[in-house]
Amino acid sequence: MSNQRVIDQLQLDLESLPDWEDRYAYIISLADRLAPFPEKYRTDTFLVKGCQSRVWLHAEINSGLVTMDADSEALIVKGLVGMLMMIFNNRTPEEILQTTDGFIEVLGLSKHLSQNRSSGLASMIKQIKLFAIAFMAQHA
Amino acid sequence: MSNQRVIDQLQLDLESLPDWEDRYAYIISLADRLAPFPEKYRTDTFLVKGCQSRVWLHAEINSGLVTMDADSEALIVKGLVGMLMMIFNNRTPEEILQTTDGFIEVLGLSKHLSQNRSSGLASMIKQIKLFAIAFMAQHA
């Protein structure tokens, strides 16, 4: 699925849930979609800064795609991380950089993903994009 | 004249002057009543703290009376100093201490003689009273 199709699908899913409880249950369910995080990366080096609950992120490039592992110790945050992985994982650097932050608004997640929020997931998005830029530079 | 009679007289004089200009002219005229300040006392030791214009005050006890010399480099302040000398100079320590700060209000001078005002004459009154206390202790 293309990046945009994932976002559209997430938007449809979330909008079909009128209750805030159901939306959170849905977000939490996305945590399960995350691949188990490799324990060797569970170090300070891979911590995302500025998040109240710890969030880890590891990225590498494989055959032109940015491949990431991510985890959080908090459940809702982990669900949100899962969502970000659906959108950003295994994409080309170009695809990642083309994805503007508009999706945060569209999915009604500014409360979680915008700056100044304790989740710190705004810095995670920023970091993913920095990875993409770095990988592009590396292969240019 | 007793202390209280001086205050009464000053009050009468000031109240007879409806114009603020005339009241200031009157205050300034009191500067002339001050005895020339002995130059040997014109030193930092005898400076009154907290006054924007410099005010000097020297006190000693002579036959039971507190005798003071005072001066200021500013004219209005010097007039006010002159007024304070009419009230406090050549009095017994007891007389000085019996003079409550009520006269400030009575004479309509709180703008000049109360604390927090740049004239710093409140500290002068305080210092005169401290002298009186010291002299009393000395002779007790």
Add this chain to the structure above:
Amino acid sequence: MSDTQTIAPPFDIEVLRNEFPNISDTAASGRPIVYLDTAATAHKPLQVINRISEFYSKQNSNVHRGVHTLSAQATAYYEESRKEVQSFLHAESADEIVFTKGTTESVNLVAYTWGERNVGAGDEILLTEMEHHANIVPWQMLCERKSATIKIIPVLDNGELDMDAIDSLISEKTKIVAVTHVSNTLGTINDIATICDKARRHGIVSFVDGAQAVMHLEVDVQKIGCDFYAFSAHKLYGPTGVGILYGRKALLESMPPFMGGGAMIDTVTFQKTTYANAPGRFEAGTPNIAGIIGMAEAIRWFRKIDVNQLAAYEANCTSILLDTLRSIDNITVLGAAEHRIGIATFVADGAHAHDIGILLDEQGIAVRTGHHCTMPLLQRFGVQQTVRASLGAYSNQADVEAFGNALQKSLRMLQ
């Protein structure tokens, strides 16, 4: 000041709540927020908000003995505010009250000035395991500059200080004991009078962090017997950007200045500058005039309440809060001190504090999550992230019940 009126009993919570626009004015935010984050900062009564506006709209001026009427008036308000604080803390003299920008600056001021002059290589500073970072880091920085070391009074499992340990922790090298009056994480009220007394008998200076105390207890620095006492206006229903440092006069007078600038000097030449007496010496530059006047108004507002009735009222809310938490499975409250104020910090088995905070917020309940600037204390209890609910004078039983229900729902959702 001494003419403060005490509002006649009984303490009427509804009247009081109505004085707080953040609480009474539901139109403001769309829905009322149950505010259980008062330990972070308190809401402000209208009396304080209006006083600040009044100053800015009608009385605005710089202070420091200006010759004009507005400036003299502002200076008078400024110095009356100092007297208000003096009377509030029962200090001997208004000259013992220094205006700072907050508790944090108050601690740093002492560490930089008193500390610079009195702490040397090998000396010791005695803290407790429950200190806020504001009462740790400035001392650590001082120790680093001076090669001194920090000693720690441990916290017992019940959240009280290990008072028995103090005697053996005091040595000939101990120069200062810096202790919080009330823990911002555990709510524990420490027996600081005893600690200050021990310090004094050993010739050791005492510093009390009162940031969490002044809005709950009657504070009398002379009865406590401390050398320094600090608090922040914003936690005492007052404005942000204002703090207090009380210091015994002889100590303040002996201290070198902290910041240099206008108003803290006597005379300035490029060759030599002489400094003003305390407290002026420690108040360089234009102070937070409107904030300081607003803080005095907050104290006047606060002192209309009978502090014993307030304490009884808050104690009742606190036990409802604690009972609520204890009745929920898998919740562990940190500490169980006998003397405490309305703060409850807890963890839940299997649910992360951050998740709980998010779901409480979704239900209109404002709590704080995290380490509450007491990392060493959390480490001592073996936890990292916690939830803290804290009460103010305006908190009521309905707030606590709403919190209890929302918390149970959140935990169910996180199972």
Add this chain to the structure above:
Amino acid sequence: MSDTQTIAPPFDIEVLRNEFPNISDTAASGRPIVYLDTAATAHKPLQVINRISEFYSKQNSNVHRGVHTLSAQATAYYEESRKEVQSFLHAESADEIVFTKGTTESVNLVAYTWGERNVGAGDEILLTEMEHHANIVPWQMLCERKSATIKIIPVLDNGELDMDAIDSLISEKTKIVAVTHVSNTLGTINDIATICDKARRHGIVSFVDGAQAVMHLEVDVQKIGCDFYAFSAHKLYGPTGVGILYGRKALLESMPPFMGGGAMIDTVTFQKTTYANAPGRFEAGTPNIAGIIGMAEAIRWFRKIDVNQLAAYEANCTSILLDTLRSIDNITVLGAAEHRIGIATFVADGAHAHDIGILLDEQGIAVRTGHHCTMPLLQRFGVQQTVRASLGAYSNQADVEAFGNALQKSLRMLQ
């Protein structure tokens, strides 16, 4: 921020005056006060006063990434304020903006942190003869701690800096040049771009005190080429208790912390504490949240005015002020710089400044008298006590005329 609207020309002084309750609301004080003390502190427009009230009544919360909505919102306002200042100063990054409690703290912060690390025995600090005590005393205190010395760029008789002297005053030992952008006593606008350029070419750090500049001139720290720039909100039509320190990012990042406490740390243990990055590292404790938000509102208000039109308007008022003074016998105005703002400091032959101030006050004119925290400058001009009249954006010709008449009357009374 970039979406600031500019009020279409012409600059309408009556509209502007109406925004200031202290000026338009004569009922407040009984009679209007002609306020010529703006250099000490400016009056505040209603927009700023209301913003502060609004924050306290509807949005009050502590900042720093709290999990609840109020806290997130307050943090957003707080960080937007930083961006507002960044844009106002044309800084490269918002991380270069540190919130302090005033210009005075900004200078002290640099002297304590950058100074501590970069100034050693025998080093030199270059100031000017026209500095405010806030930009003298912190450096003197640093020199005392480090056995460094202060060198002085002289002021010429016309109130301008002796620019020719600078090259010979710079030596290999010069570590920092700290210069005021605008003199608070003479009104002189200094050519700081040239000074900062000289400094940079010698590898010397530059610090600019912008306390009297930001409300009169367009300030672009990148064009100026300074390393540090400081100002106070209260002189820029904003609240008391807030200041700004701009610092080039690389420099800020290289500096140790100033005050220790909450929010400036990364992790704290009793063994070792690590610090946050700039600017957080320099913002220990609860900041003056309402004040900072109010300051951002003041900048937004200010930026609605076209700064060139404002400067032209103020220049006109200033020449009327200077002409008025020069037309009076026995008055000497200090300095006559070509580039200046609306400040006139003067002495009168045979009349003491304090007396003049008292009589002006009696006539409803607020001026400042004394040394204006520039004792060395007054000494250079051979005077001790002076009168200063200073203009703001809201000052008008009628103010200046009322002042001129009242001054002449005062001088007659003092003859």
